[in-house]
Amino acid sequence: MTLPVISAAPSNPPVKATSKPAAELPQTGQNVTPWLLVVLVVVLFSGGLFGYDQGVISGALHGIKNTFSLSPLIIEVVTSWMTLGALLGALAAGELADGIGRKHTVLIAGAMFSLGSLVQAFAPDTVILVAGRLIIGAGVGVAAVAAPLYAAELAPTNFRGRFVSAYQLAITIGIFLAYLIDSWLSKSDSWRVMLGAAAVPGILLFAVALIAPRSPRWLMMKGRREEAAAELVKVRPGVDFKPRLDAIETALKEDGKKASWAEVFHRQWRRPLLIGVGLAVFQQITGINAIIYYADQIFASAGFASQASQTTVTTWAIGGVNVVATFIAIAFIDNIGRRILLLTGLTGMAISLAVVGVAFQFIAAPAAGAISAHGPSVAGVVTLFALVGFIICFAFSMGPVVWTVINEVFPGHIRGRAVAVCTAVNWGSAFLVSQFFLTVIGAIGNSYTFWLFAAFSVLAAIWIYFRVPETKGQSLEQIQLLWTKAR
Ligand code: BGC
Numbered sequence: 001m002t003l004p005v006i007s008a009a010p011s012n013p014p015v016k017a018t019s020k021p022a023a024e025l026p027q028t029g030q031n032v033t034p035w036l037l038v039v040l041v042v043v044l045f046s047g048g049l050f051g052y053d054q055g056v057i058s059g060a061l062h063g064i065k066n067t068f069s070l071s072p073l074i075i076e077v078v079t080s081w082m083t084l085g086a087l088l089g090a091l092a093a094g095e096l097a098d099g100i101g102r103k104h105t106v107l108i109a110g111a112m113f114s115l116g117s118l119v120q121a122f123a124p125d126t127v128i129l130v131a132g133r134l135i136i137g138a139g140v141g142v143a144a145v146a147a148p149l150y151a152a153e154l155a156p157t158n159f160r161g162r163f164v165s166a167y168q169l170a171i172t173i174g175i176f177l178a179y180l181i182d183s184w185l186s187k188s189d190s191w192r193v194m195l196g197a198a199a200v201p202g203i204l205l206f207a208v209a210l211i212a213p214r215s216p217r218w219l220m221m222k223g224r225r226e227e228a229a230a231e232l233v234k235v236r237p238g239v240d241f242k243p244r245l246d247a248i249e250t251a252l253k254e255d256g257k258k259a260s261w262a263e264v265f266h267r268q269w270r271r272p273l274l275i276g277v278g279l280a281v282f283q284q285i286t287g288i289n290a291i292i293y294y295a296d297q298i299f300a301s302a303g304f305a306s307q308a309s310q311t312t313v314t315t316w317a318i319g320g321v322n323v324v325a326t327f328i329a330i331a332f333i334d335n336i337g338r339r340i341l342l343l344t345g346l347t348g349m350a351i352s353l354a355v356v357g358v359a360f361q362f363i364a365a366p367a368a369g370a371i372s373a374h375g376p377s378v379a380g381v382v383t384l385f386a387l388v389g390f391i392i393c394f395a396f397s398m399g400p401v402v403w404t405v406i407n408e409v410f411p412g413h414i415r416g417r418a419v420a421v422c423t424a425v426n427w428g429s430a431f432l433v434s435q436f437f438l439t440v441i442g443a444i445g446n447s448y449t450f451w452l453f454a455a456f457s458v459l460a461a462i463w464i465y466f467r468v469p470e471t472k473g474q475s476l477e478q479i480q481l482l483w484t485k486a487r
Helices: 034-068 072-099 102-121 126-154 157-185 191-196 199-211 216-221 225-235 241-255 267-285 288-301 307-332 338-361 368-374 378-396 400-406 412-467 476-485
Strands: none
Touching: 034 072, 034 102, 034 126, 034 157, 034 191, 034 199, 034 225, 034 288, 072 102, 072 126, 072 216, 072 412, 102 126, 102 191, 102 199, 126 157, 126 216, 126 400, 126 412, 157 191, 157 307, 157 400, 216 225, 216 241, 216 412, 225 241, 241 412, 241 476, 267 288, 267 400, 267 412, 267 476, 288 307, 288 378, 288 412, 307 378, 307 400, 338 378, 338 400, 338 412, 400 412, 412 476
């Protein structure tokens, strides 16, 4: 069986004709310029807010319960309706990103982040609080679609992986900051400050997005070639913009179709859609958010008895390590490529999860309290190390690479909506995993739950090996040729 690996692009081929095919695009203007740094700031703020808003609620819940004396149902609603908002926001964002552009969609996300944070912080009752959760969730969903899309379309080819990985880095920093702020403010139960704090970066995101450049690819999609040329020259001075715009134009003509929802699901784009949706699902069913959300409880059953020790281990061993290990992806994604990172990462994740499963065989769940006086057992420490191993492997593979590939496999005219579909599927899967993790543990026990995640990691690796092509070093137009050639 032949592997679906795209052969390397010719390096710096000479430019003669103006309407070169996409596969022969020159690689000029490939430096990171000040305007690209502005793009990077937009991406960092968007990802950071995504991570913060996702991570902060666990620490805020206690205070919210004290203020409003909530029923268990309302607690669940307060927690999970952000995910619902994110799902809806992601779906709407596809339409918005294609209709009003990537930059203006990010602006809307910034406004929603700020508004949602303030509504939550000043909520006089639970109805307003839940409304705030929905608004902030929608902001997360909109940003989760628009920001990496914006990064992928504006980054020079040889930096594209790093730009989208910077988005993942920002998510991890957001989660880490949420863990830290939660542990600092938890004694005073200042949940309004925890939730309201996101308004500041929300306003900053809005301000930076106001001056940020527009995506030349989107402008070309709208037939606004002169504006596209102006943006391209502004963002990447020195770029030979004419052949680049010609290539985008050719690719758009080759698409030929009008952007519509039916077109996203058209047979012709089945392969990229399956790749995007498959990666979105595998990213979640290999267990990342079960660990991000429930780390405290996993460490508790592994023998870390005091609340303080659980919080410390979760903050640093999960939150901190997640941030640091993402730099591995940033360093390597555009050099050694997406596939090697994905396959090695998944192998490490599978091994780590299998080890956690074995360790739990030696941890007597009901007697966990008995461990407390003496701290964690050997099996507890093994669990800790294995989970750190899992987080490292996820952080350089399934975290950043999944978002990178999702944002580069689709042809221009359906990119916004198709990315939105994948993002919504990702949120849906995250919701299901976090919702049912404890139920599954209750039904089959800790060990089998982690072995199940390990089995999904093995499945993911096999599927990626046979189905996901290498996209490193290819322009977005070159990647599109993969599917149109295979027609
Ligand atoms: C995932 C999130 C996850 C985060 C952890 C992201 O790529 O989409 O669901 O919480 O990584 O770092």
